Amino acid sequence: MSIHVIKVIDGAPETPLPNNLQKVDLRSLQLGFDHVNRYFQGTVILSYPLTKLGNGTEFFKAVLQELENPCLRTSTINILFFGKLAQGCAKVVQQGDTLVVSGFKLAKSSSAGEDDRHCCHLEVSEETGANIYVCISLINTLNNTSPSTHPVVPKYTYTPLNHLKDGTVVNLYGAVKFFKPPYVSKGTDYCSMVTIVDQSNVKLTCMHFNASLDALPKIYKIGDIVRFHRIKIKEYNGQIQGITSAGFASLTFDGTVGAPMVPRASSKLYTFTDEDRKIIEELRIWVTSNLSNSGPTVKLSDVQSMMFFDLTCQLIGKAKVDGSSLLLKVWDGSKCPFSTWKVLVKESDLEGDSFLIHQLRFFTVDILVYDNHVQLAKSLKVGSFLRIFSLHIKQHALENQPDGFCLEFHLHGGTGYGRGIMVLPESNTDVKELKVCQQLSVTVLTEHQHFDVTALNTVLNSLAPQQYHIRAKLRKFEPQKLYQSVKLYCPKCNSLQEVPDGDDFNLILQDALATGPNPDLQESSLYESVLWDTENQGQRQIAVYFVKHGELLKSPEESLIMIEGKIIKYYIYCLGVIPVRSTDDDLVLLDLSAPFLLQGKLRHYGCKHCSNPKTIESLRSLAAQEQPSWDPTNIAEALGIVPLQYVFVMKFTLDDGTGTLDAYLFDYEEFFQISASEVLFSNILQESMKRIMNTLCPSGKTLGNLPWLECFIKSYYVREGIEQQVHYQIFDTMIAEDI
DNA sequence: TTAGGTTTAG
Numbered sequence: 001m002s003i004h005v006i007k008v009i010d011g012a013p014e015t016p017l018p019n020n021l022q023k024v025d026l027r028s029l030q031l032g033f034d035h036v037n038r039y040f041q042g043t044v045i046l047s048y049p050l051t052k053l054g055n056g057t058e059f060f061k062a063v064l065q066e067l068e069n070p071c072l073r074t075s076t077i078n079i080l081f082f083g084k085l086a087q088g089c090a091k092v093v094q095q096g097d098t099l100v101v102s103g104f105k106l107a108k109s110s111s112a113g114e115d116d117r118h119c120c121h122l123e124v125s126e127e128t129g130a131n132i133y134v135c136i137s138l139i140n141t142l143n144n145t146s147p148s149t150h151p152v153v154p155k156y157t158y159t160p161l162n163h164l165k166d167g168t169v170v171n172l173y174g175a176v177k178f179f180k181p182p183y184v185s186k187g188t189d190y191c192s193m194v195t196i197v198d199q200s201n202v203k204l205t206c207m208h209f210n211a212s213l214d215a216l217p218k219i220y221k222i223g224d225i226v227r228f229h230r231i232k233i234k235e236y237n238g239q240i241q242g243i244t245s246a247g248f249a250s251l252t253f254d255g256t257v258g259a260p261m262v263p264r265a266s267s268k269l270y271t272f273t274d275e276d277r278k279i280i281e282e283l284r285i286w287v288t289s290n291l292s293n294s295g296p297t298v299k300l301s302d303v304q305s306m307m308f309f310d311l312t313c314q315l316i317g318k319a320k321v322d323g324s325s326l327l328l329k330v331w332d333g334s335k336c337p338f339s340t341w342k343v344l345v346k347e348s349d350l351e352g353d354s355f356l357i358h359q360l361r362f363f364t365v366d367i368l369v370y371d372n373h374v375q376l377a378k379s380l381k382v383g384s385f386l387r388i389f390s391l392h393i394k395q396h397a398l399e400n401q402p403d404g405f406c407l408e409f410h411l412h413g414g415t416g417y418g419r420g421i422m423v424l425p426e427s428n429t430d431v432k433e434l435k436v437c438q439q440l441s442v443t444v445l446t447e448h449q450h451f452d453v454t455a456l457n458t459v460l461n462s463l464a465p466q467q468y469h470i471r472a473k474l475r476k477f478e479p480q481k482l483y484q485s486v487k488l489y490c491p492k493c494n495s496l497q498e499v500p501d502g503d504d505f506n507l508i509l510q511d512a513l514a515t516g517p518n519p520d521l522q523e524s525s526l527y528e529s530v531l532w533d534t535e536n537q538g539q540r541q542i543a544v545y546f547v548k549h550g551e552l553l554k555s556p557e558e559s560l561i562m563i564e565g566k567i568i569k570y571y572i573y574c575l576g577v578i579p580v581r582s583t584d585d586d587l588v589l590l591d592l593s594a595p596f597l598l599q600g601k602l603r604h605y606g607c608k609h610c611s612n613p614k615t616i617e618s619l620r621s622l623a624a625q626e627q628p629s630w631d632p633t634n635i636a637e638a639l640g641i642v643p644l645q646y647v648f649v650m651k652f653t654l655d656d657g658t659g660t661l662d663a664y665l666f667d668y669e670e671f672f673q674i675s676a677s678e679v680l681f682s683n684i685l686q687e688s689m690k691r692i693m694n695t696l697c698p699s700g701k702t703l704g705n706l707p708w709l710e711c712f713i714k715s716y717y718v719r720e721g722i723e724q725q726v727h728y729q730i731f732d733t734m735i736a737e738d739i
Numbered sequence: 740t741t742a743g744g745t746t747t748a749g
Binding site for chain 1: 740741742743744745746747748749
């Protein structure tokens with residue numbers, strides 16, 4: 001008695017099989033015949049765990065299939081191993097191996113007539129003097145590229161669907177026309193159903209049962225291609241149908257022409273040959289013109305009331321509701337344009353990352369799952385990727401709002417129309433796509449959310465002017481220095497200029513100081529003045545004029561003041577300071593290179609081209625009011641000044657993988673939520689800006705690791721010499737609240 | 740054994 005493990009190389013056994021034996025086929029295996037010096041050869045299609053019999057003897061059972069006639073109804077036979085042989089074989093024998101068995105005993109099978117196998121089984125043990133040759137099948141899987149291994153592959157034949165006969169066990173290929181994802185049956189197993197069709201245009205509905213979800217065919221969508229081995233054909237209600245039989249195994253492939261041929265297998269070991277490849281390629285081509293696919297994938301962003309659809313999503317949260325329903329909070333990377341119904345549950349009942357649930361609260365939808373789906377839904381892990389089939393959307397009228405409504409999402413009980421839930425692996429292409437969509441943008445649109453996203457290459461190839469919703473990453477930006485990005489803009493002549501620095505201002509003030517205040521202008525019904533002697537500057541004086549309100553003088557904190565000569569520190573406590581100089585007749589504004597108004601640290605400038613400065617007397621009408629409004633706009637208007645506005649002007653180089661374009665950002669404070677006029681003198685705001693830019697465009701990261709920016713941009717023509725160039729500008733876009 | 744295509748009605 002012995003077990004021989006034989007590697008098969010180049011189609012030939014590494015060590016020779018004994019040549020004194022004669023091969024016997026299944027038909028010749030009959031009780032009462034002499035099987036001494038005979039051997040039986042078959043492929044292991046199934047094996048069971050090693051167990052012990054009541055008397056303590058080790059026991060191991062496997063099912064062998066005859067290679068020559070794999071499609072015959074009874075091409076398989078049970079083989080029972082006892083004692084040390086059971087122990088030894090259980091260790092080495094795997095599904096797909098070929099066994100050569102001699103010295104066996106033939107006995108009537110106890111399951112004869114029930115399992116469509118041979119009416120007898122083989123018994124092998126030390127006592128029978130058995131010899132077992134285990135030919136290790138070096139399976140020709142897709143990943144096996146070793147040239148030295150030659151597979152021992154059982155030769156499978158596949159029956160076209162128009163040649164099926166009741167009562168046979170066959171191997172099939174077909175394209176999925178309809179399917180129900182696995183659901184919990186009322187028996188002991190999961191059940192799934194699939195209707196397949198092939199080039200003969202004949203349909204076959206197949207039922208699959210297994211206690212393990214993994215052992216059922218992994219069908220994700222209509223058009224997938226399946227290969228079934230050892231499926232039993234039976235008649236039911238006058239129609240032929242397929243049903244799992246012992247040793248059933250399946251492979252499923254994406255049905256798209258040109259897609260990678262990666263099998264989703266129901267068992268660890270499987271064969272895959274060039275012939276399989278050819279069959280799949282042919283079926284894929286047939287599918288494109290003969291099978292209507294499931295239609296465009298519906299995302300949460302394109303749902304409508306009263307529809308049934310399949311949703312690919314991620315499970316964010318889960319909660320029990322009552323005995324017959326369960327709540328699933330899911331997200332698919334897009335945003336539903338309608339308000340959606342939120343199911344009230346106790347926070348303690350909600351499973352999932354509460355921070356994430358809160359963060360995604362405007363993106364997730366609540367799905368109520370009913371009846372038979374509850375059991376499967378309970379076992380779903382938060383974070384897993386799901387496809388929910390035949391999800392129903394209902395409109396729910398809102399109380400107190402005659403035309404208001406929100407959408408309810410229901411997965412009703414039953415399995416009609418393939419209703420159900422399936423977990424998708426992370427390797428699934430739809431899951432990969434969903435993960436990309438799920439990356440939250442660091443910017444959001446303030447308007448236009450309903451615009452579809454346009455790829456940058458489309459934008460680049462289109463005529464201007466147009467507006468686009470784009471999604472891209474920030475490759476680089478200019479200028480790098482924050483102070484260089486703040487400019488002064490004239491909304492009247494559209495000119496841009498640099499913000500003057502403090503030194504320019506001081507020079508202008510020095511000039512004014514040289515002349516000195518005009519003594520004739522110190523008395524006025526508009527103001528009261530105080531003269532100060534400057535320190536260390538001889539006779540020169542500084543004049544401070546306090547503007548009266550309705551001819552009353554208020555406290556300095558409530559006053560607008562004018563200063564001639566030098567800006568003294570305490571001006572920051574006033575409502576505002578207007579730097580002035582004296583002429584022979586009037587107090588007038590300084591050169592417009594200087595600010596026309598100071599408020600705290602903020603300097604207001606006027607446009608040199610568009611302003612028509614008036615004398616300070618022009619403030620009289622404003623000052624005449626009892627409660628004058630000294631805001632910069634009113635003051636500028638009274639003084640004939642067109643005020644300049646502080647803006648951020650930056651150039652963003654955006655990239656979405658399809659193309660790259662430079663878009664200008666022209667922003668007062670909407671985009672950054674930081675005022676361009678205040679940022680120059682606030683360290684806190686400058687730090688916020690740095691932090692934002694570092695989030696948008698972190699240094700040292702590859703494009704793939706950069707965050708997405710959701711932007712609204714417009715294209716426009718700019719004349720440069722005789723040529724027109726298309727430029728792009730970002731607008732109606734802002735930094736997301738939570739970055 | 741189970742389910743066996745054709746939407747729940749919450």
